[in-house]
Amino acid sequence: MKKKRFHASAAVANVVLCLMCCFCILPILLLIIASFTDNDTVFRNGYSYFPEKWSLGAYEYLVTQSETITRAYGISIFITLVGTVAGLLFTAMFGYALSRKILRGRRAMNFFVFFTLLFNGGMVPTYLMYVNTFHIKNTLWALLIPSNILINGFNILLMRTYFEGNIPDELIESAKIDGAGEFRIFLQIVFPISTPILATVGLLIGVGFWNDWYNGLLYITDTELFSLQNYLNRILLDIQFMTQSMSGNVDAASALAKMPTVTVRMAIAVIGIVPLIIIFPFFQKYFAKGITVGAVKG
DSSP states (O other): OHHHHHHHHHHHHHHHHHHHHHHHHHHHHHHHHHHTBOHHHHHHHOOOSSOSSBOOHHHHHHHHTHHHHHHHHHHHHHHHHHHHHHHHHHHHHHHHHHHOTTOTTHHHHHHHHHHHHHOOOOHHHHHHIIIIISOOTTSTHHHHSSSSSSSOHHHHHHHHHHHHHHSOHHHHHHHHHTTOOHHHHIIIIITTTOHHHHHHHHHHHHHHHHHOOHHHHHHOOOGGGOOHHHHHHHHHHHHHHHHHTOTTOHHHHHHHHHSOTTHHHHHHHHHHHHHHHHHHHHHHHHHHHHHHHTTSOO
16 A cells, blocks of 8 residues: 555656646747747747748848857856856855854854845945946946846855855864865865855856846946847847837838847847756756755755
8 A cells, every 4th residue: 555655646746747847848949939930920820839830030130140149149158157156156165154153253244144135225326336436337347246146145055054064073173183274175175075065056156147137238338248138138129119110110110021020039048048958957966966955954
């Protein structure tokens, strides 16, 4: 009876997991199919898994914009790589410091980290500070610094909890007896044995930077510094502008007619998710372990 119940519960769990996988995969599949669908067909019939007519018009249009897209793609890759490395280093150092019970002011620092998860200064003061004080508008710094992606309170607490539960105090004490300092202990002992949590937090930071468009919307007006997400947002705004100005404007109507307005957005979205689809399988095993172990304690 116990074996039958176990097999029945396992079957139900498998069915539920299969359904959840379908709910995750089907939207991505529809996105890809829509990018290869004829634009007029989408206008007439809407999105479909079995389109009436296939077309490469969206990707042909992107080829004509290849210089702009390549530059935007390069900026997104650069910001993601630099931001992930810097954010992971800062987060790991801060989390390790908070995990050390000998740190003076540890409780106050923990409170400040937790406080940032609940409150912030607001958009207007933040904008004025970064633009008028730090002068980062229309620079690559604007895509890196003014957000909670580079240093996030949740990631810090996740890292701290992992270090507290998985780095024995005896290991650190033995290293100190051998003459190692805090930086050497962190870089040569703690860092190498913390692969699961580093991969987990690194993936969270990397995905955050790759998908970020808000910083570019606020601080970037120079089209030469647009990331891929800002370029997609600009296309959406251009389409909206041309649609509103079509009446009585022959040039706008002609430009809009030649542009695959719907499918080109899908094509750019497909291009945007390709790196994440490629990278995620390599981090999956570390992600599951790190997010579980790092969240055991509050």
